[in-house]
Amino acid sequence: MVRFENVGMRYGAGPEVLSDVTFALKPGSFHFVTGPSGAGKSSLLKLMYLAHRPSRGFVTLFDRDVTRVPRGDLPELRRRIGVVFQDFRLVQHLSAFDNVALPMRVAGSREEVIRKHVTELLTWVGLKDHLHARPPTLSGGQQQRVAIARAVIAHPKLLLADEPTGNVDDTIAVRLLYLFEELNRMGTTVVIATHNRSIISRFSHPIMRLREGGLVEIKQSAAE
Amino acid sequence: MSRPQSLLPLSREPSTRLLPWIIGVMVYLAVLIFAAALLLANIAANWDREMSAGFTVQIPPAAGDAPEALEARVAAVVKTLKEAAGVGEVAVVSPEVTALALEPWLGPNIEAHDLPLPRVVEVHFADRATVDMAALIAKLEEAAPGTVVDNHEFWRNQIVSLVGGLETLATVAIALIGFTAMAAVIFTTRSSVAIQRDVIEVLHLIGATDDYVAHEFQRQAFWISLSGSASGTVLAVATLYLLGQLAGNLDTALMPDLSLGAWQSVLLWAVPLLACLIATMTARRTVLAALRRMP
Structure with missing residues (x-):
């Protein structure tokens, strides 16, 4: 599903923020990525959701070498990936409904199908009464749930979440993790970047630990 | 929704x-x-x-010409024009109308017959393609020497x-x-x-x-x-x-x-x-x- 081989990454002409990162994720796996601030968690996810290309090494996604994939092929690959951004990146002038509907509209789904699925999902994440609310009128936790709904609405093969529990209390955080596990059981490969130790210890999934841009260890679970 | x-x-x-x-x-x-x-x-x-629909013929009076002589030259020109192939309507402009056209420059009280005004003949083509202008001009010159043909080309x-x-x-x-x-x-x-x-x-x-x-x-x-x-x-x-x-x-x-x-x-x-x-x-x-x- 995901393979990194000696991957290095830098922003512009700056120093490398990731160095010699090598790992492979099997389809249907569930991983936490952890490490202190500045360790490279977000940069690692950016490579995985194709916002950046590596400055060296090879990144393979869905059996395609994305370091060389033509720009025109990126949209098709990106549609297989769901992303929960650290800062949500909701479109501020669109309602919660329209934000969640975006991936389906981009993929060309019919409006009646979009209406049914988006309403169901927003109801499931507890935002049934906020379908038409715009992000600035929602709390941080509500915005995060809209962002998560947008990431999972199109049933992605790979779900990437950058600090998805950063703005919610522990109860909602656990509920969201159950949602991710549910998607994982349905075949979605899940990668969650977090430094929430209580969440990591509560769910028994492999942990990739980053430090200063390098992958220092992959543990099978927090208890290991 | x-x-x-x-x-x-x-x-x-x-x-x-x-x-x-x-x-x-x-x-x-x-x-x-x-x-x-x-x-x-x-x-x-x-x-x-409008301008290519015909041409104008001017017959200037010769020095010492009696009015009858000028009229005879006009008649010769008209006859030549009417006999020419492709020529349609031929209209002689009266001296009064010519004088009227000159009124803006010469004033309202001019006597047409006192001035050596050329006589003007307006000609319309019946079939422009069949008119041999060079031959017609030569015939007009023969009929009334000094005749000027203006086909409006300049304008x-x-x-x-x-x-x-x-x-x-x-x-x-x-x-x-x-x-x-x-x-x-x-x-x-x-x-x-x-x-x-x-x-x-x-x-x-x-x-x-x-x-x-x-x-x-x-x-x-x-x-x-x-x-x-x-x-x-x-x-x-x-x-x-x-x-x-x-x-x-x-x-x-x-x-x-x-x-x-x-x-x-x-x-x-x-x-x-x-x-x-x-x-x-x-x-x-x-x-x-x-x-x-x-x-």
Whole structure:
């Protein structure tokens, strides 16, 4: 599903923020990525959701070498990936409904199908009464749930979440993790970047630990 | 459920608010200039048609000629003209009418018979193709020496040259208006792409193609330019109507026909549609060029 081989990454002409990162994720796996601030968690996810290309090494996604994939092929690959951004990146002038509907509209789904699925999902994440609310009128936790709904609405093969529990209390955080596990059981490969130790210890999934841009260890679970 | 909201609300951006006005003014000017060029072409064509429909023969009086001798020479010219192949109506202009035509220069109290005015014969072609002008001129010279034939070539060349120049000027002016409007669309679109960069990035990351994003821009550019073009056209048509009313109040003998033909009206209405098309395509190409520079 995901393979990194000696991957290095830098922003512009700056120093490398990731160095010699090598790992492979099997389809249907569930991983936490952890490490202190500045360790490279977000940069690692950016490579995985194709916002950046590596400055060296090879990144393979869905059996395609994305370091060389033509720009025109990126949209098709990106549609297989769901992303929960650290800062949500909701479109501020669109309602919660329209934000969640975006991936389906981009993929060309019919409006009646979009209406049914988006309403169901927003109801499931507890935002049934906020379908038409715009992000600035929602709390941080509500915005995060809209962002998560947008990431999972199109049933992605790979779900990437950058600090998805950063703005919610522990109860909602656990509920969201159950949602991710549910998607994982349905075949979605899940990668969650977090430094929430209580969440990591509560769910028994492999942990990739980053430090200063390098992958220092992959543990099978927090208890290991 | 309400219909989907616009992904990129360009019309709310400060940089975009002026665009309908700019396009409206450009279309207003372009329609007026184009209408003027079409009317000018019509007037020139009418003049050319009238002037090439015949020619004028002048028989100057010879020194010491009695009036009867001049009349005899006029009669010889008329006879020669009527016998010539392809010549239709032949009308001798009376000395009084000639004097009337000269009144603006010589004053109202001239006696036609006191002045050595040439006699004028107006000739219309029946079939221009069969008239051998060189042979006819030679025969006229033989019938009445000193006869001058004016086929209006000089005036026709002057008018063709003037109209050609004005048409070139109109084309250059319309092209300049078009380029200015395109520059305004490019500038506005680039500003919009910069303002909407975050939204565009999100769209890309959830799998939107460049074409999908460009379509959003071109759709809105079309509606913005349509509103501007419609306003500009309505204003231009109102202006042309007012000018038509003013021209209608003038002496019709002095004024040429100022109406447009059916196909010319269609061409005139094509100006705002062409403006919409150019604005839409310019926005699309500008967005695609900007998107290609994004990751």
